[in-house]
Amino acid sequence: MLERYGHGGDLWTAEEAFGRPKEQFLDYSSNMNPLGPPEVVKQILQESWRDIVKYPDPVVRELTQKLAAKYDIDPASILVGNGAAELIDLIVRVLQPATTGLARPSFSEYEEAVHKSGGGIVNIPLFAQHQFELQWSDVEARLADVDLFFLGHPNNPTGKLLPSQVIQGLLQSNRHLVLDEAFMDFVPKEREHSMLQLASRTPKLTVIRSMTKFYSIPGIRLGFIVAHPDLIARMCQLQVQWSVNYLAQRMGSAVVEEEVFEQSTKAWLRVEKPWLIEQLRQLGLEVVPSEVNFLLFSFPEAFQITVKDAQRYMGHQGILIRDASLFEGLDDRYCRIAIRLRADNERLLLVLRQFIEQFTKNGGVTRA
Template identity: 75%
Template sequence: MLERYGHGGDLWTAEEAFNLPKEQFLDYSSNMNPLGPPEVVKEILSASWRDIVKYPDPAVRELRRKLAQKYEIDPESILVGNGAAELIDLIIRVVNPSMTGLARPSFSEYEEAVHKTGGRLTNIPLLPEHQFELQWQDVEAALPIVDLFFLGHPNNPTGKLIPRSVLSNLLQSGRKLVLDEAFMDFVPQESEHSLLKLASTSQDLIVIRSMTKFYSIPGIRLGYMVAHPDLIQQLRQQQVQWSVNYLAQQMGVAVLGDEAFEQSTREWLGVEKPWLIEQMRHIGLEVVPSDVNFLLFSFSVSSGISIKQAQQVMGRQGILIRDASLFEGLNERYCRVAIRLREDNERLLQALSRMMNDLTRSGGTGHA
């Protein structure tokens, strides 16, 4: 199984499974910006390598100041971490909810963090008949037993923003709300949808952001959260010392000023996403409309194709796709793919079409 460790993008497991060098895979299983990393990242690596003899700033002051300036918030409301994963775990440990409400399907690390603390979960369904969009009546049904909601905004793997009316009701519910905005940078008119600024003064709202997806630096591990300064102080006291290394801090500061890269990314996605959705539907895939840089789709019932079969066939051709049936709430027909550059997307479409034709002809047991 490619997702042996719970994630896409595991090129080491892919190398073992398909007997191909890591460098030969076209990775659609992780949702990185194909335009990145920005050129400034190369400059940081070239110019700052001698500085790794120094300890990093334990308070991450320069990056927090840059983030505070960008989003017009108090730097004391920001905590930087070793990727969003550290922050997810930290929030659950400090807040320690007795019952956490999760939308399903959603990112598995929310559930893992709750289980580590011995907490309990209740599921809020995201249904295909609603295009996997969160419905207030389903959230409302969980209110009597939930003291914290942990939700993706946009959600992974569905790519959907939470409707504004649902967010408004959640903010008035008296429950703590954690929003994972790891992919918010890819959303058009980001400032109209993000609740990051509100979180900086709210007693009940926490927003997590990732810097690795948009800037395509997952190997660096860098994320941050925004919350009321009082809560940030509690979280900082429980954070592992030196969790954000020197190069990560320098890269974070540098990429935040790269407005040309941000503009290029949004222009690319604005063209490529509708094109890829149209092409995927043309070859018979059922694609969920997405607000971000990845797509959830399913194979038709009549095709008889399962994602596990498809993943094996595609992997042997050097293309990695995400088994979305591993997300609770999705069945064996669901797959998730990133959106990449046109040349790569054309290769993906050709391989998917060939694989579907071969498996359908052989009743789901063929080899492409």
């Protein structure tokens, strides 16, 4: 199984599974910005490698100040971490919820963090007939059973933003709400939808941001969390010392000022996303409309294709796709792919078309 360790982007497992060097894969299983990393990242690696003999700033002053300025937030409301993964785990350890409400499907690390802290899960289903948009009626029905709601905004793997009715209802419910905005940078009207500023002054609202997806630096591990200063202080007490390394701090401080890169990314996605959605639909696939840089789609039942069939075939052709049936709430027809540059997307579509034609023609048998 390509997702042996629970995520996409595992080129080492792909190399073992499909018998080709990891450098030869087109990776559609992880959702990185194909325009990145920004050029300034290369400059930092070239100029700052000698400085790794020094300890990093233990409280990440420079990056924290730049994030505060960028989003107009009190620096005391920001904590930088070793990727969003560390911050997901950290906020759950601080809040210690007895029960956590999760939309299904959603990112598996929410559940993992809750189980590690000894808490239970309350599932809130997302339905295909609603385009996987969370419904307030489904949330409201579970309010009495939940201490904490942990929700993607936008959600992974569906790419859907939370409706304002859901957010406002939860803010009024006296439950703690944690929003994972790991992909919010890709949303066209980011400032209108993000809850960062509100979280900085609201005791029961917390927002987590990743810096690895938009700036395409997942190997560095970098993210930040915004919450009321009292909650940030409690998180600081549990965070591992020197969690954010020197190069991550330098790169983070540089990329948040890359306004041209940000504009170029949104301009690229504005063109490429609708084009790719239309091309996938022309293949007969059922595509979920997305606000971000990845797409969830399913093979129609008439095709009698499973995502594992597709993943196996395409992996042998050097293209990695995400088996979305591993997200609770989705069946074995669902696949998630990143949106990449046009030439790569054309290659993806060519191989996908070949697979579908060969599979349906040969009655479920493909020749990789």
